[in-house]
Amino acid sequence: xxxxxxxxxxxxxxxxxxxxxxxxxxKYRRGDFGxxxxxxxxxxxxxxxxxxxxxxxxxxRIDGQGSPVSSGHIELVFPGARLVIHGAADxxxxxxxxxxxxx
Numbered sequence: 001x002x003x004x005x006x007x008x009x010x011x012x013x014x015x016x017x018x019x020x021x022x023x024x025x026x027k028y029r030r031g032d033f034g035x036x037x038x039x040x041x042x043x044x045x046x047x048x049x050x051x052x053x054x055x056x057x058x059x060x061r062i063d064g065q066g067s068p069v070s071s072g073h074i075e076l077v078f079p080g081a082r083l084v085i086h087g088a089a090d091x092x093x094x095x096x097x098x099x100x101x102x103x
Contacts, residue, residue: 001025078102
């Protein structure tokens, strides 16, 4: 959008087709992408590494035996509700669900 800029040069610098860039510029000026602003605004950007996902810890059996539940089937029956979990479940999630169902 800078005066004197070459569409072909800008397109080449960014690896896009000059016709596509011309089309985008025309649509921008027409207002297809929202209100046309008179000046560009640059926003600060900070890039950080994605967090490494942690493996959830399997829940412990509710009957107190202490052996982990890594797969299988858990079924909890409450008055007016039934909770069925297939596969591994982490303890904090189970506690939250049980507390919510007891309320």
